[in-house]
Amino acid sequence: MPRLKTKAAKESLLRRVRKQRLKYVTVLPSLITILNGVCGFAAIILAGRGAFAMAGYMILLAMIADMLDGRLARMNKSTSSFGGQLDSLCDIISFGVAPAFLMLEILQEYKLAGFAQPNVTFASFLQRFVWLAAAAYISCAAIRLARFNVENEEDESAHMSFVGLPTPAAAGVIVSLIIFHQEIILPELSASDTPAYLGFCQSVIIYALPFLVLGVAILMVSRIRYPHILNQYIKGKKPFAHLIRVLLFLLFVIWSRQAALVLIFCGFAASSFVKWFYYKVIRKREPILPALGRVTGLKSEK
Numbered sequence: 001m002p003r004l005k006t007k008a009a010k011e012s013l014l015r016r017v018r019k020q021r022l023k024y025v026t027v028l029p030s031l032i033t034i035l036n037g038v039c040g041f042a043a044i045i046l047a048g049r050g051a052f053a054m055a056g057y058m059i060l061l062a063m064i065a066d067m068l069d070g071r072l073a074r075m076n077k078s079t080s081s082f083g084g085q086l087d088s089l090c091d092i093i094s095f096g097v098a099p100a101f102l103m104l105e106i107l108q109e110y111k112l113a114g115f116a117q118p119n120v121t122f123a124s125f126l127q128r129f130v131w132l133a134a135a136a137y138i139s140c141a142a143i144r145l146a147r148f149n150v151e152n153e154e155d156e157s158a159h160m161s162f163v164g165l166p167t168p169a170a171a172g173v174i175v176s177l178i179i180f181h182q183e184i185i186l187p188e189l190s191a192s193d194t195p196a197y198l199g200f201c202q203s204v205i206i207y208a209l210p211f212l213v214l215g216v217a218i219l220m221v222s223r224i225r226y227p228h229i230l231n232q233y234i235k236g237k238k239p240f241a242h243l244i245r246v247l248l249f250l251l252f253v254i255w256s257r258q259a260a261l262v263l264i265f266c267g268f269a270a271s272s273f274v275k276w277f278y279y280k281v282i283r284k285r286e287p288i289l290p291a292l293g294r295v296t297g298l299k300s301e302k
Contacts, residue, residue: 026083029073033087036065040094047102050109053182055102056175060261062094063168084152088145095167096141099174100134103209106178110206133210133217140217141167147221162226165219165269169226172265173216174209180258181205216269224276226268 039062046055066087073083107130144167151163181202188198253260 026073026076026080029069029076029083030086032065032069032072033083033090036062036069036087037090037093039065040090040098043094043098044101047098047105050105052102052106052109053179055098056179056182059094059098059102059171059175062090062098063172066091066094066168084149088149091145091167092138092142095171096138096145099171100137100213102178103137103174103213104130104134106181107206107209130210133214137170137213137217140220141170144220160228162228164222164224165216165226165272167220169265169268170216170220172261173269174213176258176261176265177205177209177212180262184256184258219269219273224272226272229268 039058043055043058043062046052046058069083069087073080144164147164185198185202185205249260252263
């Protein structure tokens with residue numbers, strides 16, 4: 001009899017779980033989150049048609065929507081598990097699949113494997129490496145988003161830093177370089193008196209893209225802490241020097257938005273990694289050298 005009661009209780013609990021339905025959602029943050037996913041889908045369509053710069057701008061628009069939805073939900077105190085899951089699903093489209101597909105399409109357009117035509121074996125290896133980098137990027141983006149959902153706290157004070165490179169920043173590294181290539185380098189290359197260094201810059205960007213994609217993929221799943229720019233450096237009371245720096249940076253954005261995008265995203269991705277490498281690798285070795293010197297000195301005296 002006790003076993004029957006236990007079994008009946010379990011079945012009753014399962015029935016109640018099955019009947020559970022989502023009754024309330026926050027409409028405005030959810031619509032902005034869906035806009036994020038739609039922009040990512042539009043970026044994939046545009047990349048397939050060869051409009052690489054426009055595809056990049058659609059991913060940037062998805063980033064703006066991604067910033068607004070979470071902040072709006074926290075301001076209205078309407079955060080929910082539904083909103084977090086919807087946000088991650090849209091993020092994997094906009095900042096996972098879309099940048100990887102954009103990278104594959106632009107490399108196919110400029111025939112990356114053609115660089116190694118004299119060596120068929122190396123050309124095949126290079127093509128496989130490009131696909132491997134894209135697959136690794138999508139996989140790491142999915143892992144990064146799943147880990148964020150598990151470890152994330154809804155409190156605004158917990159959003160001062162990120163563990164690992166955020167997926168929008170990783171996508172921004174790829175997108176900013178592609179926009180810079182399409183809008184700055186290509187128009188100059190089409191001119192009659194093209195400087196030789198522009199051709200070199202184009203080759204560097206095109207051939208470095210797979211390695212950068214693989215690098216930011218590793219940074220996404222790393223435990224390196226990245227600051228929340230808005231919460232740490234802009235929000236709240238700051239010294240007067242911060243205002244001067246922000247104004248100078250805005251002037252730089254107005255002067256050349258393409259170069260500013262490269263500086264923002266590549267500088268952000270590299271800054272925390274360089275800081276981590278310095279403190280974890282270089283600073284750890286520094287105390288060892290004087291100690292070795294003292295030991296060597298003592299031995300030489302003897």
